[in-house]
Amino acid sequence: MAIFIPLFVVMACAAVMTFIKDGIYKDALNTVSTLPDITVQQTAGGRVSYVQEELAKEISADPSLRKVVPRAWGYVPLVVPGGGIASYTLMGVDVGSAFSSQDISLAIGSGRFLSASDKNCAVVGKIFAAQNKVDLGGTILLTDESGNETAFTIIGIFKSSSQIHTADLIVTDIESARTFLGYSRNESSDLAVYLKEPQFADQVSKDILVSRKNVRALTKEDLATAIKQGYDGKAGIFQLAWLILLLSVLVLAWAQASSISLEMKKEIGVLKAIGWSILDIIELKMMEVVIIGLGGILCGILFGMFFVYMGAPLVKQYFLGWAVVYPQFPLPISIEGSSIFLLFVIGLFPLSAATIFPAWLTGTIEPDSAIRSG
């Protein structure tokens, strides 16, 4: 019974870790779904440079492409409610090239997406709108690097399952973005390339690279790998925490095994003396560990669920990572059946082994010896 409280604490920590990790990972996967099949960048001296209009025209000539969308990216500092400055992403897309919100897998929750005639209009994430207290028809005032202010009218709000992707995102038309970010008329940050047959992205990216110099072509898969690694590992925090928690479970299991050898030997000897067989004893120990173990694990998981639904106070910022420059948004959480199963396995298996094995070992010695040594 003494194992219950430490097991509860360890499993609560493991559950919190798992639910946050799953949430962030799921969010990362949602971000991946917003990526184009290929992202083409121009380089100069090995560094990313502005993409010229000629490159977009050249690449667009390839018949295997569905469309090539020039994009202008930049970062905009904005005072967040409650103080501090957060860095938001301004993405200008060429709406004239038939770009739609579906291309970045972001459904519109309210309002509409940009049309070709929209100038200085913006579509923002739900959290952005809530935090900056703007709604449809409202305006946000953005300040460029020269200190000039530009007002953007909110015409749409994303209904996204990807909090990380849309929390800092302001989507506008490419011309407005170019003007605001100081790009010249024919320049863009990169080209979002959409293929007729996305499964051939590797081959098409190779073709783009073979025929051109100073160009970088990144497939969705390349970027997905980078994003997943970044989120999944989260700078090693998850791995480290998992290692600590796993070690904690093993230490608990060891403590359990030790307590059996000291305290339970006599009990096992007496049980054998009154007619219990080794199998009866193992069955009893199994039931004990399952009841206590399941109880501790279940309470830990339930507490973990409660904790993450309360917003994971104290630990949230550690998992969001770069929150010093990032807007505030709720920690994404996800509670998967497979993760809960994994938590039960991780909690129960070492504990069961640490209980059953010593019980069996003690059960094999003579009752007289077991009673005397206990």
Added chain:
Amino acid sequence: MIQIRSLTKVFKETGREVVALCDVKIDIQKGECVLIGGTSGSGKTTLLNVVGCLTRPTSGEVLIDHNATSGLPEHFLSDLRRRKIGFVFQQYHLFTGYTAIENVGMPLVPKGVREAERRRRAGYLLDSLGLHGRADFPVNELSGGEQQRVAIARALINDPDIIIADEPSSNIDAGNAAKIIEIFVELIRRGKTFLITAHNGLLTKQLPVTSSYVLENGRMK
């Protein structure tokens, strides 16, 4: 019923051998009450443990109902202990954290007896041993005499033919010892075979002992 033939038990402790029993021979018939006497460390408890199949002899043999026990595999011994032998330990060896009635019903668990039936049978035994009203008390809240009676009830729950009692009155006061003797007398009258150790004279005087032996340094005197 029980034949003890040239029984020897040697313990190996920190590299040296300690002879606990040497060439012990006793025949016990069904319904007999055999008393084993001797000073502390003379080998009385070891003899009971070997006869009760709690440990195997180094040499010699114990036969119960003409069946040799020393060579039996462990699961047969468990079965034998459950069916034939009821053990009353000097230190009671009850399971703390459980109630008196749960302790008494414990030997019935491996037989698959349902809890209600276990409670019924254990309750009946506790009542008959004068523990009415104490059944649902945790055993650590009972007095020494009550704990010993719980231990006796546990030994009797499977209705064994043989009762092995190791110093059953040594840790309790005279009043409780008298009650236990009374219980034993009744059981002997009903035909149970008793093998009891004692180093004081109270049991010797009041029990209908059919034969008694004295051990000294593991040998029969």
